Amino acid sequence: MKTSAILSPLIAQNWLEEFSKIVISLEDHLNELDAAVGDGEHGSNLSNGAKALLQGFPNFKSRTLGEFFEDAGMTIINSVGGASGALYGTLFLRLSDVTSNYQEADLTLISQAFDSSLSGIMELGRVKPGDKTLVDALEPAVTSMRASVKNSENLLTAMIKAHYAAELGCSSTANMEARKGRGSYQGDRSIGHIDPGATSMAALFGALSNTISNYFPH
Ligand code: ADP
Ligand code: MG
DSSP: OOOOOOBOHHHHHHHHHHHHHHHHHTHHHHHHHHHHHSOSOHHHHHHHHHHHHHHHGGGOOOOSHHHHHHHHHHHHHHHOOHHHHHHHHHHHHHHHHHHTTOSSBOHHHHHHHHHHHHHHHHHHHTOOTTSSSTHHHHHHHHHHHHHHHHTTOOHHHHHHHHHHHHHHHHHHGGGSOOOSTGGGGGGGGGTTSOOHHHHHHHHHHHHHHHHHHHHSOO
């Protein structure tokens, strides 16, 4: 019997293991994207976090989902430099806050948790959709998840759609002018280049949908 699809601490760890491996493999690409609009180290920054996560997992004391995301968020904050360390750290700490009383999460809770991550990042970064940041990948994914909850879709369908929405949002940053972060110093020279943070954010949702599909295939 197939159990109903949920996010447990083990599945969440597999998700972040996959994300970490993708980030490490994309390090040069993310640095090149950041070189066009920023200071060229988004790949190196996030790779440091990915390596810290892969090394850290065996030592995590976390047992609940909320504790797992807290450990992951603190690991990222302590290992990733630049704006993206605080922003990705906030994403995971918000996931932790919303899931803190739960052993595992269903789609409704996952959607609420990412909603909180989106608000936290927009507050911390003082950004809105359209400012050419990782919010432009995260916000469409969150909107897609909300719709999936409303339509009572299963978790895998919801995650595949959220990933697709994040990728589309990421592509759309090519037409935007950076208004925040180091990219903004480039003014309209940033137009034509995809935002590096949106690219890594889309990869986070790619890793999530892959992981859910490995555990709960159609
Ligand atoms: P830094 O901006 O300090 O060089 P990184 O290069 O690691 O940090 O990350 C750059 C990415 O962070 C950008 O591509 C953008 O997506 C995101 N970013 C930068 N500043 C902000 C902000 N104020 N709010 C939201 N996201 C931001
Ligand atoms: Mg940078």
